[in-house]
Amino acid sequence: MCGIVGLFAKQENISANLGVHLSKMLESMSDRGPDSAGLAIYGKPLASKTKITVQSRSPKHDFQKLKKFLSAKKEISFSLKIHSTHAVIKLDVKQKDQVANLINDNFPNLRILSVGKKMEIYKETGKPAEVVKRFEIAKMKGSHGIGHTRMATESAVTTLGAHPFSTGEDQCLVHNGSLSNHNSLRRELIRKEMTFETENDSEVAASFITYRMNNGKTLKEALESALVELDGFYTFVVGTENGFGVLRDPIACKPAVLAETPDYVAFGSEYRALTSLPNIEKAKVWEPEPATVYFWGH
């Protein structure tokens, strides 16, 4: 089991309270995934700037060191905001690759969770209520966001095994289900020079989609090829710069509910995840069809 939530704001009243809504939705999915939780939040884009979200197991020490290290590089202008075990570095879009390389080369204890103009990823082990509190998700605003509560089956309960998994700049994936051919797919992707942090099956799905999109496929095409290549059970929700997409495997035993009102589109593994949303009783509520790609974008 696992729980997935997603919220796409069509109106300002939802985006202003995106964090509040997503926190409640995520907490309602605690018994589907009590091991760890995570969210990707898409905020306002920054003009010619981008954001790198990094995670550390010893944040106090590591983030101070990182700040000092980057400040010493005179050509880099940046700001760094710490959210518990995560830090969001804002910097000029042109310096993104340089800084990412510097972090990877000099800070083996830091993990880059996401890069993007809008997206920030927060994920940790622990109950969903503790995770949303730790990162103060309720204070966050944004155009859309997706979240996941994890009940681990395929790999260890670690921060990096939590979802969402980044699949590229401003892109991420959450997964409910289990893949049976992830080991052979991982080997294939490693041969194509993709890198992996965990033994997790969902990371393979994320990498699979990233690889295809890096090679010119659209998100829709990448998801359609997942229907052919991935063996197992899955409901995926993918976040992109402009919105989110949903895909269920052809058997579709992993649950999924969508709701739409003039103010929002919401996704939940169950209807329970949606009951805290405004006017849910008036929403159009339905189950997405198996093997069908859905997408909502701004």
Next chain:
Amino acid sequence: MHILDFNKLSLRDINKTLQESDKNSFFSVRNPKGSHALAVGINKKITVKIVGSVGYYCAGMNKFSDIKVEGSAGPGLGENMMSGNIYVTGDVSQYAGASGHGGSILVGGNASSRCGISMKGVDIIVKGNVGHMSAFMAQKGNLVIFGDAGHALGDSIYEANIYVAGEVASLGADCIEKKMTKKHLSNLENILSNANVSDYNPDTFRRFGSARSLYNFNVDNAKIY
């Protein structure tokens, strides 16, 4: 009428009250908010009206009681029910009425995949569409679909009847269209009249059932061993 409100009572308290109530009691359950396993294991004739949508396994193992959900229901509605009536005004999720032995389920909206899987005597009426693999391994009872049926309808079916007014995406293994005989037409009319459904044209329904070719071992397969 007794009101049981989720804003004041726990699921366990509400289920206990329903299960231990006197015969012929009438309950109205408020604010279920997608709760799981609501109104399960009732084994006497009571009436339960649930105002709002429910989650997994609502009205499972039902015996004798009439349960109405004014909203939609999650996976496993009325699983293994023995008798009584369940009416959901909205949609139901996957495997509604799974392995049901008797009674009837009426769905006002759509049912998703595996509706009536392994049904053993229950009557299921869906006013909308049903998803893929509905009536999979259905043994006995009737599945009446007013809308369309998804892929692999009636796969490996035994002696249950399927009546469909809309389109069928595809039939599963050993499921075939059968002639709508007078006997089957009157069976259909009985099922619908028992469920108080009257707004339909019986001529629009087609009947599907087992070709019975999987009942016996096919000797041509012997060389595999």
